[in-house]
Amino acid sequence: MIFGACFINKKIWLIFLICGFLIVYFGLRAINPSCMALANPENDTKVTYHTLLINNNEEITYSATVGFIPIIDQKNQTEQARIFYIAYNRQGIENLEKRAVTFAFNGGPGAASMMLHLGALGPRVVEKSADGTRLIAPPFRLVDNPNTLIDITDLVFIDPVGTGYSRVTDGTDPTQFWGVNEDIHCVAQFIQLYLNKNGRSTSPVFIAGESYGGVRGAGLAKVLQDIGVYPSGLIFISPVFDLGTIQWSSLDDRALALTIPTYAAAAWYHKKIDPDYQGDLDLVLREVRAWVEDHYLKALWKGSAMNEEERDKIVEKLSQYTGIAEDFIREKNLRVYEDDFASELLNNAGLALGIYDIRVTFPGDYTDEDDPSYFLIGGPFKSCMANYLKDDLQFESNLSYLSGSAEVYEKWNWESGRPASKYEGTVSLGYPDISDQLSKSMHRSDFLKVFIASGIYDLECPYDSVLYSVNHLDLPAERRDNITHRVYMGGHMLYTNPEAHAQLKKDLHEFYKDILGE
Structure with a gap:
């Protein structure tokens, strides 16, 4: 009798276990998948x-x-x-x-x-x-x-x-x-x-x-x-x-020289380039690249060994191409870096350029934190x-x-x-x-x-x-x-x-x- 009672109790417990398993199983199946994504x-x-x-x-x-x-x-x-x-x-x-x-x-x-x-x-x-x-x-x-x-x-x-x-x-x-x-x-x-x-x-x-x-x-x-x-x-x-x-990783002359054509593109876009160069952009940039290779890089190489006449010619041409005032270029010793350029080109209008997109402008001076072209997106x-x-x-x-x-x-x-x-x-x-x-x-x-x-x-x-x-x-x-x-x-x-x-x-x-x- 004891054996029979135990056997009946085990069958009851087995039924409970099977039912419990099915309830949990189908309950989980019914959970919204998006909730599962949130949970884990x-x-x-x-x-x-x-x-x-x-x-x-x-x-x-x-x-x-x-x-x-x-x-x-x-x-x-x-x-x-x-x-x-x-x-x-x-x-x-x-x-x-x-x-x-x-x-x-x-x-x-x-x-x-x-x-x-x-x-x-x-x-x-x-x-x-x-x-x-x-x-x-x-x-x-x-x-x-x-x-x-x-x-x-x-x-x-x-x-x-x-x-x-x-x-x-x-x-x-x-x-x-x-x-x-x-x-x-x-x-x-x-x-x-x-x-x-x-x-x-x-x-x-x-x-x-x-x-x-x-x-x-x-x-x-x-x-x-x-x-x-x-x-x-x-x-x-x-x-x-x-x-x-x-420039954001290197301040040497090579990085600076390779940026000058982009300065010219910015000056062209904002109509700050010398009027003689406000025509076809591709032709202008070809000329700028040739000048950088033949004259600007050599000037940076010579440094203080340049005479005043040589320096004046570099300053004049760089100003014509980039729209930056000659006095500012002299003050920077021919080296106008991108953050200075972004602040200076449209300074008279109270605007700064974006480094990520020089077409985009923003009131005030340029700061990396408030780059207008990145803020835009x-x-x-x-x-x-x-x-x-x-x-x-x-x-x-x-x-x-x-x-x-x-x-x-x-x-x-x-x-x-x-x-x-x-x-x-x-x-x-x-x-x-x-x-x-x-x-x-x-x-x-x-x-x-x-x-x-x-x-x-x-x-x-x-x-x-x-x-x-x-x-x-x-x-x-x-x-x-x-x-x-x-x-x-x-x-x-x-x-x-x-x-x-x-x-x-x-x-x-x-x-x-x-x-x-x-």
Whole structure:
């Protein structure tokens, strides 16, 4: 009897356990997926589906995937960080082996991929003014992007560690990812893991980087080849490869000289250039570049060895080209740096220029904190990104989305990007320069092609600085034919000018078509 009673009780308890399990199971199944994303975003991949009309009302259906990929320490196989990404995949593609995947990121270092994502390449973009030089009043909104690349390629926007929602795990030192080479190897691991995880290891791979993304992208080309991923194309928008060629990292004469043509473009745009040069901008800039090479650089080289007549000629011509008063140029010893130029050109009107886009003006003197061309886009992009994640992509997190991180920039290890010492036992104290890695990757692969887009009104990474780096790549003539360099009527974020943005899409379409043969 005791045995029978126990057996009956066990059956009752078993029934209760089964029922309890079913209640919990179906209860969890009924939970709203968006609430699950909020509860534990670091372990959730969120997929939504959307449609878009582009190319004369061609309807494109695509998925948007929001997720994380863990970065693993290869020595002890422990997770060290989780990189946040947003990926777009066109639906209805039968052969994914022929469908390109483009990995895109901004620069900084310490910047998330928000600008390229919501400004240039993604299916939705922040609404712009007619020429991109005016701040539209709130409410800020996203609109369908007629110039998106989703019709040509799938897109993956990467937020490096310390930006976006990408974070290290507890107990991991984030600075191990914050350096020139450290960052390149981390992003390379992300790309390889993404390709493997999503069955895209044999798809054509493209890399797209903006600004400091030029350093990251050029380094990635070689490192990816080292681990068995061979990119087909590299896209650089307003890039830097050698930090010795731009003023925000270098104050030497080379960086200054390479900026003078952009000063002339600014003076031309604001009608401050000498009236004799207010004609065709291309012709003016050719003359300015020739003068910089033949006269200005030699004058800087000679320094105090110049006689007064030589100095007067340099001052006069520099003033004519740049619109800056001769007395100011003499006071600065022929060296007018970009912040002085931005404050001085329109000083009589009480205006300062933007470094990121010299078409944009702002009352008062120039300060980096209040750069008018960055202020123009900072707030609208951040506001739209927050709403886009929540409303369109149905993703929420208790973390803050870091569109930019001063901590990452301030703690960046620049030394790891310096060229190797030529002699054993010596130390290279030069500027970080990734040009040799770009040359190496192009030497290795005859099918690797490079597209570079520069804004003629960009003082952050001037066109001539990029051209200088390209002209000094160690490449044979046949490999140089694989490089395309286009100039657009815009600033650093050249795509904020709708006209430049539309032309960029046309040029990139031809670039992909040339590589993919479609």
